[in-house]
Amino acid sequence: MRTALVLFATLPLAACAGRQSVLDPQGLQSSQILHTIFIFLTVAAAVWIAVVVVLGVSMLRRKRPADQPLALHQGFERTSGRVVFVLGLATLVIVLGLSIVSYAGQRTIFAKDENALTLKIIGHQWWWEVRYEADSPHRSFVTANEIRIPTGQPVKVELESADVIHSFWVPSLTGKMDLITGQKNELQFTAKNAGVYRGQCAEFCGLQHAHMAFAVLALPPDEFGRWRDHENQSANSPTDQLGKQGEALFRARGCALCHNISGTLAGGQLGPDLTHIGSRTTIAAGTLPNTPATLAAWIADPQHIKPGTLMPKMPLQSGELIAILHYLEQLK
Numbered sequence: 001m002r003t004a005l006v007l008f009a010t011l012p013l014a015a016c017a018g019r020q021s022v023l024d025p026q027g028l029q030s031s032q033i034l035h036t037i038f039i040f041l042t043v044a045a046a047v048w049i050a051v052v053v054v055l056g057v058s059m060l061r062r063k064r065p066a067d068q069p070l071a072l073h074q075g076f077e078r079t080s081g082r083v084v085f086v087l088g089l090a091t092l093v094i095v096l097g098l099s100i101v102s103y104a105g106q107r108t109i110f111a112k113d114e115n116a117l118t119l120k121i122i123g124h125q126w127w128w129e130v131r132y133e134a135d136s137p138h139r140s141f142v143t144a145n146e147i148r149i150p151t152g153q154p155v156k157v158e159l160e161s162a163d164v165i166h167s168f169w170v171p172s173l174t175g176k177m178d179l180i181t182g183q184k185n186e187l188q189f190t191a192k193n194a195g196v197y198r199g200q201c202a203e204f205c206g207l208q209h210a211h212m213a214f215a216v217l218a219l220p221p222d223e224f225g226r227w228r229d230h231e232n233q234s235a236n237s238p239t240d241q242l243g244k245q246g247e248a249l250f251r252a253r254g255c256a257l258c259h260n261i262s263g264t265l266a267g268g269q270l271g272p273d274l275t276h277i278g279s280r281t282t283i284a285a286g287t288l289p290n291t292p293a294t295l296a297a298w299i300a301d302p303q304h305i306k307p308g309t310l311m312p313k314m315p316l317q318s319g320e321l322i323a324i325l326h327y328l329e330q331l332k
């Protein structure tokens with residue numbers, strides 16, 4: 001029985017580690033946030049315990065009501081006046097102290113670093129456009145729903161929205177920041193350790209808000225550099241007949257109106273960039289892992305997977321679906 005109780009009590013702790021947890025910080029900023037929360041929690045718990053103890057003691061030592069409740073007792077009045085004064089002062093000190101702790105924490109959380117890697121992230125219903133912009137257009141590229149960053153280097157994300165308000169939140173790395181149409185918000189964070197961290201839209205933005213996630217892949221700097229060089233390149237040209245057919249169908253069946261594939265005639269801007277879709281880990285904003293089966297299911301009927309999504313169900317024959325799928329699979 002006791003073992004079962006202990007096991008049960010530790011159950012909530014099982015959620016305290018992993019790729020989306022404020023309690024398992026992997027970034028400088030999230031560590032600072034946890035640190036601040038811990039101080040607030042300790043002080044609040046100490047105050048709460050003190051109040052409960054005083055309350056308990058006073059209830060146990062309660063005296064019978066006085067015969068004349070309205071009569072003043074000078075000594076008692078003076079003592080209670082002093083107690084109220086001291087406690088008022090303590091409240092002031094605690095509130096001021098916590099404000100200082102909070103401001104000091106914000107210095108780390110909102111610190112700006114000139115050498116930060118800058119990304120632009122645009123929120124769409126219900127996916128994330130990620131733009132790596134460099135001085136030279138040859139070094140700039142666009143991807144979606146997946147952010148790769150080097151570990152140890154500050155990353156600055158410039159946040160904007162194409163439609164409604166969204167909120168960028170990667171609990172393991174830093175706090176939240178809203179994406180608002182016509183306004184540029186900024187957030188900086190530094191991943192301490194390599195790993196995959198899950199991010200989630202944290203502001204209700206419509207029907208598929210819950211399926212608006214993304215992944216942050218923190219890579220060692222040299223691996224990040226290799227990925228970036230690869231991502232800079234145009235899409236692979238299809239090598240076989242079926243792939244070539246798929247590329248043609250991608251245009252003929254209207255996919256190219258909404259999707260860009262760099263180096264091809266497909267230049268649509270309404271949906272996620274698919275130049276390197278084959279190398280992404282998930283599709284449909286973290287809704288499904290990226291496998292041939294899920295990709296086929298998505299293209300065949302996106303409305304079944306994400307009802308209301310802005311990608312319509314396209315009428316495709318099974319041969320056409322297979323060709324398009326084969327083509328997209330090659331876009332590593």
Ligand code: HEC
Nearest residue numbers: 126127144254255258271272283284285299309310311314
């Ligand atoms: C009217 C515009 C539109 C058309 C036409 C369209 N798509 Fe999409 N597509 C979208 C949008 C918007 C999304 C993002 C949906 C979401 O995640 O909610 C998307 C998502 C995708 C994704 C997942 C991308 C990712 O990174 O998660 C793939 C793959 C895809 N579309 C392929 C296709 C193919 C193949 C066709 C043609 C048969 C097509 N799309 C036609 C708008 C369109």
Ligand SMILES: [Cu+2]
Nearest residue numbers: 201203205209
């Ligand atoms: Cu949302």
